[in-house]
Amino acid sequence: MSVPALTEQLKQGLDAPICLTWELTYACNLQCVHCLSSSGRRDPRELSTQEAKALLDELARLQVFYINIGGGEPMVRRDFFEIVQHSVDIGVGVKFSTNGAFIDAEAAARLAAMDYLDIQISLDGLDAATNDAVRGTGSYATARRAMDRLAGAGFGPFKISVVVTRHNVDQLDGFKALADQYGAQLRVTRLRPSGRGADSWHELHPTNAQQHQIYRWLLAHGDQVLTGDSFFHLNALGEPLPGLNMCGAGRVVCLIDPIGDVYACPFVIHEQFKAGSVRDEGGFAQVWRHSDLFRSLREPQSAGACASCGSYDACQGGCMAAKFFTGLPLDGPDPECVGGDGERSLAVVVPGTAPRPDQDHSRPVTLLRRRPAAVS
Amino acid sequence: MPVALDTPLELHPQVALRPEPFGALAYHYTNRRLVFLKHPDVVRVVSALAEHPDVATALTACGVTAPRWPSFLKALTSLEHSEIVRERPSTD
Numbered sequence: 014m015s016v017p018a019l020t021e022q023l024k025q026g027l028d029a030p031i032c033l034t035w036e037l038t039y040a041c042n043l044q045c046v047h048c049l050s051s052s053g054r055r056d057p058r059e060l061s062t063q064e065a066k067a068l069l070d071e072l073a074r075l076q077v078f079y080i081n082i083g084g085g086e087p088m089v090r091r092d093f094f095e096i097v098q099h100s101v102d103i104g105v106g107v108k109f110s111t112n113g114a115f116i117d118a119e120a121a122a123r124l125a126a127m128d129y130l131d132i133q134i135s136l137d138g139l140d141a142a143t144n145d146a147v148r149g150t151g152s153y154a155t156a157r158r159a160m161d162r163l164a165g166a167g168f169g170p171f172k173i174s175v176v177v178t179r180h181n182v183d184q185l186d187g188f189k190a191l192a193d194q195y196g197a198q199l200r201v202t203r204l205r206p207s208g209r210g211a212d213s214w215h216e217l218h219p220t221n222a223q224q225h226q227i228y229r230w231l232l233a234h235g236d237q238v239l240t241g242d243s244f245f246h247l248n249a250l251g252e253p254l255p256g257l258n259m260c261g262a263g264r265v266v267c268l269i270d271p272i273g274d275v276y277a278c279p280f281v282i283h284e285q286f287k288a289g290s291v292r293d294e295g296g297f298a299q300v301w302r303h304s305d306l307f308r309s310l311r312e313p314q315s316a317g318a319c320a321s322c323g324s325y326d327a328c329q330g331g332c333m334a335a336k337f338f339t340g341l342p343l344d345g346p347d348p349e350c351v352g353g354d355g356e357r358s359l360a361v362v363v364p365g366t367a368p369r370p371d372q373d374h375s376r377p378v379t380l381l382r383r384r385p386a387a388v389s
Numbered sequence: 390m391p392v393a394l395d396t397p398l399e400l401h402p403q404v405a406l407r408p409e410p411f412g413a414l415a416y417h418y419t420n421r422r423l424v425f426l427k428h429p430d431v432v433r434v435v436s437a438l439a440e441h442p443d444v445a446t447a448l449t450a451c452g453v454t455a456p457r458w459p460s461f462l463k464a465l466t467s468l469e470h471s472e473i474v475r476e477r478p479s480t481d
Contacts, residue, residue, distance in 0.1 A: 019425055019427055022410060022411040023411075028408075029407070031423065076405065078405060078407070078414070078423070079416070104418070
């Protein structure tokens with residue numbers, strides 16, 4: 014009896030996702046320039062506490078073993094602990110991403126006391142200048158303070174989550190040393206042109222030479238760092254990196270946004286990749302198993318313009334979201350194709366024609382600071 | 390140490406199995422490891438381990454023929470290493 018390779022089977026989809034991201038809220042105290050969900054202001058249609066718990070109950074029935082909670086800043090929600098506690102109580106483990114602003118000593122102790130809970134603190138620079146240029150003034154100090162508090166509370170190995178950019182790629186060794194110093198685990202992921210990243214990606218994404226640098230670094234350290242398997246486009250350079258070499262969108266991963274809409278992955282919050290809503294009849298399972306979008310993503314995909322390239326089996330044409338938001342065809346090369354085909358394709362994209370993220374929760378920019386009233 | 394035919398094994402109590410078309414996903418709640426069981430027969434054997442005195446009896450009960458035993462011992466050794474299965478605590 015011959016069994017198809019595991020990745021071939023995974024491409025046809027599973028009965029439930031392996032890895033599901035749930036952005037709990039679009040509200041955020043920060044305004045990172047690469048925020049993939051363009052977060053800032055809360056959406057008033059956000060799932061209620063009861064809806065959130067009912068969704069978790071459904072995920073438990075589907076045997077989704079753990080979820081990634083993000084935002085926005087998930088700890089902004091007043092029912093954050095109630096939701097997380099409910100999740101772990103019913104056997105759905107939680108890994109949540111935070112900028113750390115709400116981890117005071119009390120919260121750190123509370124988090125340390127919970128089982129089945131992982132925390133990722135976002136940090137995009139090894140120093141305040143590098144980090145704060147992307148994540149906002151003071152965010153480096155905030156993140157480090159949260160790490161100190163988690164360590165002080167005996168949380169154990171939390172995660173430090175780094176989005177690799179042009180400006181921090183030389184700091185990878187330093188991030189690893191910082192993680193080791195805390196007894197933490199380093200996670201590095203790929204910058205996507207999603208959300209506000211659509212506007213900052215062109216300035217921030219690693220250069221072609223840096224892509225080679227990242228590949229070499231991951232080959233040397235890949236077994237000690239988490240990557241969310243997000244760098245598989247680099248596999249065209251040779252020996253494959255650890256992890257599943259495939260796009261999981263709608264096949265093994267998906268995103269639930271704060272109002273319950275279900276998207277193919279966290280990086281494609283756009284109408285074209287919306288499969289349905291957990292508020293629809295049949296709930297999440299109906300969307301996951303039967304939506305037209307997800308069924309089509311589980312069909313064999315065309316290699317398109319990449320078919321004649323000898324590296325297609327290795328890189329799978331790269332990331333759907335990266336292509337979509339840079340205006341490239343989905344069946345062509347990734348914009349960061351290490352063969353240089355992405356750069357050539359990007360060069361001929363007519364400026365202004367790439368699809369725009371169709372949601373923006375950014376807070377309005379304050380142009381003038383109110384001056385204190387003059388004392389008369 | 391490699392799993393032997395006379396080893397008493399069981400599914401680790403912290404592990405949940407989720408059936409899938411290719412076999413099953415196994416998730417260990419404590420070490421957060423997710424492991425793919427890539428064949429339905431492996432899933433059946435793993436699920437049956439606790440009901441039998443040792444690996445050989447479990448394999449026989451699941452209809453796994455002797456020529457396939459070496460590959461199953463290899464798979465079970467790897468699963469024990471990932472703490473998906475464990476040696477059953479002695480009941481003496």
